[in-house]
Amino acid sequence: MAALQIVIDTNVVFAGLRSRRGASHLLLQEIGRSQAFRIHLSVPLVLEYEEVAKRNSRALGLSHSDLDDLLDYLCSVAGLHDIYYLWRPCLTDPDDDMLLELAVVAECQRIVTFNERDFHGIEQFGIRAISPQEFLSEIGVIR
Numbered sequence: 001m002a003a004l005q006i007v008i009d010t011n012v013v014f015a016g017l018r019s020r021r022g023a024s025h026l027l028l029q030e031i032g033r034s035q036a037f038r039i040h041l042s043v044p045l046v047l048e049y050e051e052v053a054k055r056n057s058r059a060l061g062l063s064h065s066d067l068d069d070l071l072d073y074l075c076s077v078a079g080l081h082d083i084y085y086l087w088r089p090c091l092t093d094p095d096d097d098m099l100l101e102l103a104v105v106a107e108c109q110r111i112v113t114f115n116e117r118d119f120h121g122i123e124q125f126g127i128r129a130i131s132p133q134e135f136l137s138e139i140g141v142i143r
Helices: 010-018 023-030 043-055 064-077 094-105 132-138
Strands: 004-008 037-042 079-081 110-112 128-130
Touching: 004 010, 004 094, 010 023, 010 043, 010 132, 023 132, 037 043, 037 064, 037 094, 043 064, 043 094, 094 110, 110 132, 128 132
Parallel strands: 004 037, 004 110, 037 079, 110 128
Antiparallel strands: none
């Protein structure tokens, strides 16, 4: 089976940094190690990850340097993409449109998010919004 191509929503990254329990943290641990999937990033998404994480760095118990190291790692293992077109708005939240655009350009099959309902209609692009727990179950990491 070919590796699934995915985009991870900022809310999943933040949840995985905030708590060592749960599917989000397990998903972050699997990035770059699992042969079952590959993440994809764009500059706007990395900047959003950085802004949210650094704004909450004290609550996360991580220094800005720690967060820079994490972002560098994610960029080193991800498929990196430029977005040359903007066909927004397609979804109700412009930040979600950014994820959808990346997923389309990267030919992803999944957007991993806690806000699955916000991605109504993305099936027309051959993409499915899925929770971290459901995704990890789908690739066999958890039952």
